[in-house]
Amino acid sequence: MTVISQPDAGRPGSGGAQVDESARPDADAGLPLLAWLSSPVVQGGIAFLIYFLVWVPTAFRTIVHHLGQALLDQKSMDPNFYIWCMRWWPYAIGHGHNPVFTHMIEAPAGHSLAWVTTIPPLSLLAAPLTLTAGPVVTFNILAAAALPVSAWAAFVLCRRLTGKFWAALVGGAVYGFSAYEMNHGSAGQLNLAYSLLLPLLAYLIVLWQSGRISSKVFVVLAGVVMGLQYYLFEETFAGLTGMLVVGFLVAFAVAGRDYRPEVSRLLKVMIPAYALAAVLAAPYFLLALASKPPKPARITGMDLASLVIPRPGRTYGIGWLTKAAAGPDLISAGCFVGIPLFVVAVVLAVTRWKSPLVRFLTIMLAFTIVASIGPVLRIDGHVAAVLPWAHLFHEPFIKNAYPARLMLFAYLVLAVATAIFLAQAGPRIRWVSLPLGILVLAFLALDSAPIGAQPHNTVPAFISRPDLYRRNLSPDEIVVVVSNVGNAGMLWQAQSSFYMRIAGGYINAGLSHKTDLPRVVQALAHASPAAIARFENYVRADHIGAVLIDYHHQPRWAKVFAHMGLRGHLSGGVLVYPTNGCAACTPNAGATAQRA
Numbered sequence: 001m002t003v004i005s006q007p008d009a010g011r012p013g014s015g016g017a018q019v020d021e022s023a024r025p026d027a028d029a030g031l032p033l034l035a036w037l038s039s040p041v042v043q044g045g046i047a048f049l050i051y052f053l054v055w056v057p058t059a060f061r062t063i064v065h066h067l068g069q070a071l072l073d074q075k076s077m078d079p080n081f082y083i084w085c086m087r088w089w090p091y092a093i094g095h096g097h098n099p100v101f102t103h104m105i106e107a108p109a110g111h112s113l114a115w116v117t118t119i120p121p122l123s124l125l126a127a128p129l130t131l132t133a134g135p136v137v138t139f140n141i142l143a144a145a146a147l148p149v150s151a152w153a154a155f156v157l158c159r160r161l162t163g164k165f166w167a168a169l170v171g172g173a174v175y176g177f178s179a180y181e182m183n184h185g186s187a188g189q190l191n192l193a194y195s196l197l198l199p200l201l202a203y204l205i206v207l208w209q210s211g212r213i214s215s216k217v218f219v220v221l222a223g224v225v226m227g228l229q230y231y232l233f234e235e236t237f238a239g240l241t242g243m244l245v246v247g248f249l250v251a252f253a254v255a256g257r258d259y260r261p262e263v264s265r266l267l268k269v270m271i272p273a274y275a276l277a278a279v280l281a282a283p284y285f286l287l288a289l290a291s292k293p294p295k296p297a298r299i300t301g302m303d304l305a306s307l308v309i310p311r312p313g314r315t316y317g318i319g320w321l322t323k324a325a326a327g328p329d330l331i332s333a334g335c336f337v338g339i340p341l342f343v344v345a346v347v348l349a350v351t352r353w354k355s356p357l358v359r360f361l362t363i364m365l366a367f368t369i370v371a372s373i374g375p376v377l378r379i380d381g382h383v384a385a386v387l388p389w390a391h392l393f394h395e396p397f398i399k400n401a402y403p404a405r406l407m408l409f410a411y412l413v414l415a416v417a418t419a420i421f422l423a424q425a426g427p428r429i430r431w432v433s434l435p436l437g438i439l440v441l442a443f444l445a446l447d448s449a450p451i452g453a454q455p456h457n458t459v460p461a462f463i464s465r466p467d468l469y470r471r472n473l474s475p476d477e478i479v480v481v482v483s484n485v486g487n488a489g490m491l492w493q494a495q496s497s498f499y500m501r502i503a504g505g506y507i508n509a510g511l512s513h514k515t516d517l518p519r520v521v522q523a524l525a526h527a528s529p530a531a532i533a534r535f536e537n538y539v540r541a542d543h544i545g546a547v548l549i550d551y552h553h554q555p556r557w558a559k560v561f562a563h564m565g566l567r568g569h570l571s572g573g574v575l576v577y578p579t580n581g582c583a584a585c586t587p588n589a590g591a592t593a594q595r596a
Contacts (some may be wrong), residue, residue, distance in 0.1 A: 151176020294510020493522020
């Protein structure tokens with residue numbers, strides 16, 4: 001996001017986002033304690049501590065109390081996929097494997113990871129913890145810290161712009177605890193929940209404009225930040241690219257004669273910074289171009305009603321609101337803004353329109369919301385119109401994107417706008433600024449996403465005790481893992497440090513079918529003779545060594561393996577069925593399996 005100027009700050013033509021630290025009223029040099037507390041570093045630490053203590057002991061209490069157990073949203077596929085990612089990068093690099101292609105899942109063929117968000121920055125940064133405490137502990141800690149870290153990054157930006165701790169604290173919360181962040185954080189989607197790099201890039205822009213860092217330092221730091229964003233989640237990087245282009249166009253339009261030279265100067269340093277980011281991202285990007293892209297999802301845009309209608313389950317018994325909340329598609333759950341936050345943005349625009357920064361923020365907010373709608377206008381679950389730019393969403397790359405995820409940029413704009421509103425409220429609106437700030441935080445809390453924590457650990461003793469799986473399986477043996485736990489096979493594989501290979505594994509909705517099982521195995525849910533015959537051929541052709549059934553989380557149809565003639569035994573909470581090439585499989589076992 002391009003920052004033009006701080007309202008009513010800096011000399012004409014300076015683009016002054018600089019805050020005079022010596023003029024700050026809460027920085028009293030005669031009082032050492034107050035001077036220490038007014039330090040940006042100290043206040044940043046206090047802000048993070050507040051965010052952490054508000055979020056973790058409440059929302060993540062159960063998970064923090066059981067860091068070594070896989071508990072977060074175990075009915076879905078994503079958390080255990082990211083647990084797998086925590087272990088994959090250290091394993092691949094340590095064993096000299098190509099980290100962008102793996103033979104460990106969908107064995108024996110393997111699968112390209114070029115279009116997959118495997119979060120290498122987080123995985124490599126946390127590698128020492130993963131190698132000592134295991135991927136589950138690492139994932140739980142990262143999942144718990146994601147929102148406080150993102151809120152802290154937005155706080156740093158807002159405090160730099162306003163110089164006010166409490167205003168920046170609320171602004172950081174608007175971004176870090178937005179519906180977008182809470183929706184993806186509760187789902188364990190680390191690539192989306194870790195959104196600290198966008199406000200940090202804006203912070204670097206403000207530092208550069210205020211003369212705190214040189215152009216060379218800015219180019220390097222901004223290039224690295226954008227490069228890291230690509231590896232963290234390439235779709236956010238693509239959205240950032242579009243927002244930078246639009247942001248500079250808007251900046252030139254609203255800057256006026258006084259500030260336009262500053263925008264030109266920023267563009268001159270942003271271009272080499274982006275070029276550096278492109279060079280850093282090139283290896284992964286070129287591999288993606290050479291690989292098959294994911295299938296586009298059916299609905300990817302925001303439902304317009306979701307901006308003011310909270311998520312289902314957060315309507316607090318209000319009948320008409322409960323009915324309305326059921327309308328928008330699930331993808332819109334991370335797009336709720338709420339009326340108080342819109343009021344803040346409108347009041348700020350009306351009262352401070354003369355400020356180039358406020359004009360910039362207002363236009364960018366409007367553009368981002370419109371862009372988040374995508375190709376089709378949906379209101380309360382119903383298609384209202386096909387938008388004029390719908391044809392753009394048939395183009396390569398764009399057709400795979402989720403426009404609703406652009407709302408992350410809208411929340412960053414709203415965070416800055418809220419901080420400015422609270423910090424610089426004039427006499428006419430000062431009496432409403434505090435109640436509005438409280439309402440903004442209240443609406444964030446009311447719409448908070450529930451953290452679905454499994455009551456029991458989903459890693460069986462068979463996996464947590466190496467002697468058990470080593471006794472029953474050979475190294476690199478290909479196994480099928482059958483469980484009601486989402487992506488249980490990838491979870492078990494990560495916990496066992498890739499001792500076995502798995503047939504199947506869920507990557508994402510665009511690259512995998514609906515389950516983490518191979519199609520031929522999932523077909524056994526309706527165990528016809530033809531389905532069983534295909535499974536027997538599959539076992540022999542792909543050299544499947546064993547079927548592992550999660551004894552405490554097994555689907556009802558899992559008993560079909562026994563009816564097929566496979567002989568299994570229980571070990572550490574897992575039913576182990578060695579296949580032996582399906583030599584003992586019973587011909588025409590489908591009828592028996594169906595009756596069972």
